[in-house]
Amino acid sequence: MKAFLECVSCIIRQTIEILQRVERSEKRRQDILSAVIKKLAKVDIHQMTPPEATKFAHDVIQKMTGIKDLYKKPKLQNNREALALYPYLKSLVAKAADPLLMAIRLAIAGNIIDLGALAEFDVKQTVKDVIKQKFAVSDYQRFKRELKRAKLLLYIGDNVGEIVFDKVLIEELIKQVGVVFAVKSEPVLNDVLMADARMVGLDKVVKVIKSGSDHAGTTMARGTKEFKRLFKKADMVIAKGQGNYETLDTEKKNIYFLLKVKCPCLAQANGFSQGDIILENLR
């Protein structure tokens, strides 16, 4: 989908948030923000997807700060926090009447571990809320049916922290189907990289590949050869989070989008409400 008017506002807000974290000099912050605005003024962001638009700002910040991974510190913390919850998540699946559905719900709940430390209590409470929440869209029956016949499922990851929740779902999926997990090729926001898959031990469970993407979604044109091959070969794809929904919604492929709707624009454009949980196949 194309970027919204409001994306500009979000990109600027995000830029300021990053600069306040990684750049101490107020003068440099001003210079970098000005450069980002100059860049945004030159491109027509409405001709691209939201993650592609965001990438323009990130490129400027990375270049001017000399920092390639702008979210390095908070990412490590998020992974650690999520890993501490792993036994709890496993126990929820073990106790569930429908373990697969519970694992899907948890994978969506993982979306809540966003930047900024959350107390363990808060995460657990939000997990409990999502477990009870009604799906706004659910293609679960079709998903379950297809899973029985599928040989290969490509699972496109989203954020750090969340990847631990993905692991819990993947450990259920591999009981029925072969799974390959895709991470980003380059650091962008708090998105998962190969190092995160290793840190949470996901590489011990399934094959992990790079998607070729260096922005918050997945653009097929930038895919690595291996990613494109497996995307084509896979009987089913799970695409996690908003960034992937925004960039893969136009692909003619059997994709199940698994996400919590956080952006009011994405919500409005697709008939969702903010906060909705979604398991949707657009084909």
Add this chain to the structure above:
Amino acid sequence: MKAFLECVSCIIRQTIEILQRVERSEKRRQDILSAVIKKLAKVDIHQMTPPEATKFAHDVIQKMTGIKDLYKKPKLQNNREALALYPYLKSLVAKAADPLLMAIRLAIAGNIIDLGALAEFDVKQTVKDVIKQKFAVSDYQRFKRELKRAKLLLYIGDNVGEIVFDKVLIEELIKQVGVVFAVKSEPVLNDVLMADARMVGLDKVVKVIKSGSDHAGTTMARGTKEFKRLFKKADMVIAKGQGNYETLDTEKKNIYFLLKVKCPCLAQANGFSQGDIILENLR
């Protein structure tokens, strides 16, 4: 004070909010937002006050939409809502142990009537909250002392709706001092104009003049001859709201700033907290 890094984010957000209200065509909205960004990319907003920075965006929107008063409809509604509360506000002052202090508190509470309709219940509740709230800074004793000796007080207004609350305070002030009320010369945001002073009958109570300002604060260099003369002549000045605090803080004048702190940047830069209520004389 100089504009903050975060002002850019706020200006873009405000631009989008205005466009969604006054411009129906999505294509035109995009064009206007792009033009605003291009303008912001060309000026160094950190060399000006926040209201001056905001003005650049407004100029572009006004020119491209052909609409001079971008907040016309919500402003009328806010004045009507506030006028309905006038008898209630008067009764609070009448019952108060210190009517002047109560009127000052109400004038600050008036700041809550911002754009967007509020239910009467909500406004009354917020008024009740502000009445009980402790001042973060209070120069009330000095204010009261000076009021006894003062001959002329210049009252620089802020927003519509709020002007009804200002009227209640002014009706207390004129028992002790001559008062002149200053409005903006040109439409900007939901700031008070001569028409608003007339709509709420303030022109029947005191002399109302134009400040010369066409942005959300007051810049002396742009002042009308009459405004500059009365600013100089006045023994005391009351400057309402954030915009006036941001633009008049460097003036060497006996100014009492009366405001509720809404912006986190203004709060941090001045040692306040968001939500604080202030009656402060910087000299």
